[in-house]
Amino acid sequence: MVDLADIRAATEGxxxxxxxxxRDRIKFRVGQIVYLAVAPDELSMGIGFPREERDAMIAAQPDKFFRPIPSDERYQWIRVHxxxxxxxxxxxxxxxxxxMxxxxxVAAAYLASTDQDAPG
Incomplete structure (x- = not known):
């Protein structure tokens, strides 16, 4: 199981x-755009994810992924256990x-500087 320390390490840099x-939620932003939000109980997180791929991902891996709350359905968002x-x-x-x-x-420069392949 990953935890908040792992999330912070993944976003660092x-x-x-x-x-x-x-409102008691830890969120990670770029400008004013939230790309990751940790649930208050720290058992799940919401994360930016292509809306057109969301249903397929949830259907393929329902043990990992689940729908955002109804008010967040309009966003490019998915939730993760x-x-x-x-x-x-x-x-x-x-x-x-x-x-996203x-x-x-900016993404290309970061990926080049860390020697990572571009995911997705």
Whole structure:
């Protein structure tokens, strides 16, 4: 199971990313765009995810992924059970969500500087 320390480690060093506390929820943003939000009980998180792929991902892996709350359905968002993913999958999800929020040049420069392949 991943935890808040793992989430912070996965977001650390991502350009333009920062952590905020909003109504007892830890959120990670790029500018004003939230790309990751940890549930208050720290057992799940919401994360930026392509809306058109959400239903297929939930159907394929219902033990890991679940729908956002109804008011968040309109956003590119999916929720994840933290006890169902490992650190490597967490890093991939975080990086993909962050890439949805930053300019392509920023993402490309970061990936080049860290010697990572572009996921997704």
């Amino acid at each position: 991502l350009p333009r990313s920062y952590e905020v506390l909003v 933290l006890d169902a993913i490992d650190v490597d999958e967490l890093r991939e999800l975080v990086l993909d969500a962050w890439r 929020c930053v300019p392509k040049k």
